[in-house]
Amino acid sequence: MRGILGWGVHLPYRRLDLATVAAVAGSGGGKGTRGIASYDEDTTTMAVAAARAALLGVSGPAAAASPATATATTPTPTPIKTLWFCTTAPAYQDRTNATAVHAALRLPRATAAYDATGAVRSAVGVLDAALSGAGSHLVVTSDLRTGRPGGADEAAGGDAAAALLVGDGTAAAPVLAELVGHAAATEEFLDRWRTPGDLASKTWEERFGETRYATVGTEAWNALLAATGLRPEAVDVLLVAGTHERAARSVLKKTGVPAERLHDPFVRTLGNAGAAQPALLLASALENARPGQTIALLVLADGADAFLWRTTDALATHTGPTPTVADQIAQGALLPYGRYLAWRGFLPVEPPRRPEPARTSASAAARATAWKFALVGSQNTDPQHGSKQTESQHTDSQHPEPHHPVHLPPSPFDTAPHPAADAEGTVVTFTIDRLAYSPSPPVVFAVVDFDGGGRLPIELTDVDPAEVAIGLRVQATFRRLSSADGVHNYFWKARPVRPVRGLPPGPEGIR
Structure with missing residues (x-):
């Protein structure tokens, strides 16, 4: 049995009140809040926080409670074969960002660390590869979502990280959610893109993207149902991830799953975390799930991927990481819109009149x-x-x-x-x-x-x-x-x- 052994989530402490945007930008904003990574956070630091939560949630507090006897590596109930780091906003190009996460987790040198960056779908691809392979893999997804001031991406996006530990399970780290099936559909069409160096993405006319995603999303969903023999009404929890909101709503109606079974606590609280959104939704769903439930995850990103999970009896005794996803949603403090613009580089401000820090020594x-x-x-x-x-x-x-x-x-x-x-x-x-x-x-x-x-x-x-x-x-x-x-x-x-x-x-x- 192969599936998810543990999860961890990091939601930034700062939030932006979307109702304050229009007064400054002249348009945009909306209702609710969105997650804002601090000025000293990036996708690497958030990945470390989520991955640490995932490993601690599996190993339990006892492993961290006795640091005097700890070795040079983080104690885990199952050896991790590969660490995968997925993001659309890497802190570095032309070097591996995952190695910093690897070092922060104190993983053994034999654990490989790789990046999968550039597109939202890269995170789903790595998850599929980890589930299809052998051994245990740590899939860490993290994203900073930006958009032009007053634009739709600014209001809809959110910064966050989520990590999933995937493997066959052991007595010390049993499978909490078994993978029942996966189906995919791929098609080349231009919906969203960003060239290197740009702070914000560009999108094609949204009705075009909605039409294409409705087709590939329905195709992947129907293929999943055919492969697993499951009827839509038997799905207990439905998760839909994708940066095209209209397409997500359109495909949701075509799944046949009752609308009240859609799980998304991040609407108007955190926003859409891009590459991190699929794992984020899955972690939140597992936090609230009961043994024996079926959880379907449909991801719309340059095609479509559909996963079906079934929770196991081990979930009943799994305490999970702390703070929980629900706790992190409830926590937080609002950030003035001007400070957010300065942190993201959209508003040039007077720099500190002090010598700038020197380059750190390699x-x-x-x-x-x-x-x-x-x-x-x-x-x-x-x-x-x-x-x-x-x-x-x-x-x-x-x-x-x-x-x-x-x-x-x-x-x-x-x-x-x-x-x-x-x-x-x-x-x-x-x-x-x-x-x-x-x-x-x-x-x-x-x-x-x-x-x-x-x-x-x-x-x-x-x-x-x-x-x-x-x-x-x-x-x-x-x-x-x-x-x-x-x-x-x-x-x-x-x-x-x-x-x-x-x-x-x-x-x-x-x-």
């Missing part, structure tokens, strides 16, 4: 890959070392000194790695710097004591300066610090640990 990064990409510190496990407090180790009544001191960053004199990316921490002091270089000032910098040991000065993100306080609980998040000469400097920041709540208004002071 050789220095290679020497510190585990620390830079996976936040792996060090710990001295020598029994003779004792528990003498060091300058980098803080203790108080709430965080007693461990027997073996932890160092963040790692010390060359320690004897064991100490992964800290899964640990939460507490802010012990902080500063708000309005003079330091940043594309989104002010910079909020804090000193954090991490649970399990280790104190680290670290920048905060996804935070309003007014909410920062001593005692604030935070968690590590992989972000982009800066870019210079086309080289992206990735490292870790910290973001607040937030309870589930409704979408609050967003103040101007935003990180």
Whole structure:
């Protein structure tokens, strides 16, 4: 039995209120919100967040709760043969973006890492290849969806990432949703395109695309029903993904599945995440599914792909990753439209009057890959070392000194790695710097004591300066610090640990 072993989703914290668009752009916008990746997020950083959630959801919190005994690689119940990274907006061209995700996950060197970029359908193709192959594969999809200010793509798009772990299943990682069947239809027609370097896509007259997608979508759907022997009314959950909204609505009517069984919680909350949308919908559906249900996924992108899944009994005891998709939808803060335009490069603004960051060193990064990409510190496990407090180790009544001191960053004199990316921490002091270089000032910098040991000065993100306080609980998040000469400097920041709540208004002071 081959299918999905686990999933993970990352939804950005920031949202754009579409009702505010027309006042600035003169047109466009609409009802609801859309997801906005932060200025320090790109498709690589969001992919890391989704993939980490997927692996943690499969391995369970126990694997992350004992960092002192962790090895140089992330513990998983099933060896991962291949990591696939799919996006239409890669941070790099002419080099593999998946290797940064691989490093952040601490996967073994024997795990291959490949990109599948350029088109929305590439993500579906990789999923089909992973399901058709042998062994376990991690399919990570991530996308930044942009459009001209006031345009339809701006309002309909959304930034997000989703990851699916695919394989045959084991006792430790059973199949949660078995693949029952897959059918595809391909046709060459010009509907949507974007040349390299363009910030926004172009589209042909939408009635033309609707006609072509209605044909290929119905063809793929009917082929799936014929291959599986399933009647439309037997489908419990229907998922339809595609960047052509009119075509999606048209094909939905032709499936024969009752309209109330369509599952799409991202309409007017997050938007359409392009290459990430199929996996995003599937993850959300699995989060709400019961054992024995049938889930159909129809993807319209340069043709059509139709998948049919059946959930297994293992889903009943699967806790899944946290926070859930529903939790992430409920969380978030609004972003002013002008700030969004500046972050995406549509509105040139005065740059910080400070020296720009220098290009990060490739050789220095290679020497510190585990620390830079996976936040792996060090710990001295020598029994003779004792528990003498060091300058980098803080203790108080709430965080007693461990027997073996932890160092963040790692010390060359320690004897064991100490992964800290899964640990939460507490802010012990902080500063708000309005003079330091940043594309989104002010910079909020804090000193954090991490649970399990280790104190680290670290920048905060996804935070309003007014909410920062001593005692604030935070968690590590992989972000982009800066870019210079086309080289992206990735490292870790910290973001607040937030309870589930409704979408609050967003103040101007935003990180």
